[in-house]
Amino acid sequence: MIRKWAMRAVIAYLLFGIAIFLYLFYWADTSIPEAVKGTSADPATFLNGREMELSEEYSRIRNLMFFLATPYEWLFYYLILIFGLSATFEKSAKHVSKFFIVRNAIYLFWLSFASLVIMFPLSFLSYTISKSYNISTQVFSAWMKDKFIDFWVQYATMFVVITVLYALMRKYKRRWWLAAWVISIPFSIFMMFIQPVVIDPLYNDFYPLKDKQLEAKILAIAQEANIPAEHVYEVDMSTKTNSLNAYVTGVGSNSRIVLWDTTLERLSDEEILFIMAHEMGHYVEKHIYKGIAGYLLLSFVGLWLTAKLMEKWITKRGKDWKVERITNISSLPAFLLITSILLFVASPITNWVSRYQETRADTYAINITHDKNAGIKTFQNLTKAGLSQVNPPLLVKIFRYEHPTMLERINRIQKYKLDETSSEAK
């Protein structure tokens, strides 16, 4: 019986893999629409032939990796559950200690370690590909060090989460999901608060912008937007990647606007100012706080659904897997599997909201800088540096794109009508 279910899951995964491969490499149309040909949004006008070929090839492989990795994780959770491995991990933890907390720590270690081993080939492959296309510049030892930090940061976070979660399941038989949601609010805000100052520095060095002339220019537009000036940081990324980025992170007094040093090296001052104005757009429109509100709403529905599905599933099949009750820590893979599927299902919505906010930030940037040309150049350079696909397949856009496609972003700026009367002489 169990073997039959395992076979079905593996076959479903393989069929999905073949279908998505055919879609990404043969069926999807990524050509440039006739109306855009020859304009600044047409990669033929700003990439050379070799770059165009590489960007198409690299993007296809990356997209394939994305669609294969998530269900691969689901398959892992499913198989570890139905073959009774999860129950075995719990049993071994019971032998070591009678304390709930220690048992959780041991169980979680085995599960995390198994997951690391199973997921390693995929992440190593993705690193190798990125390196061969000259996107990643990270040496193997540094990459491994990041993996090591990842493992322990995730382990520590998960340990806190599952200890609280399973204690709540025992205490509130039916409404544990609601209790978990209430506790998740201060916990998530706390995590966002410490992210820029505790977690991020574990991976990279952060320092205030070194180029003081550029800093003065950024401060000038920051002042216009009423943003406290100390929120511009530079991060050392050139030892890891050739791609460019800037972002806003954190909440309250820890919120920061961060620029990768690669961005500083490869873009002109005007282009950097455009990116900074975009980031300030996020700040001014309070996208972080709106993001938290959206996340709370989503997690409310998500936890409720997870509780319903998980209880049903464990009651029906748990005995076969030696997971007697939902309160057994060995039911964790079921929890992780269900939440991961729900997150994936919700991603078209969250991505859509994110793309809307990115468009708002782009508009803000044009209006602040009055420099359409810098905006167009910025997006062209981002495309070149990251070998991104200007016009990705529809499914890729729906499930992967938190930003509008480069075609949409450049096109929008080209057509955007600046309000000339309000613009100051520059």
Ligand SMILES: [Zn+2]
């Ligand atoms: Zn943005």
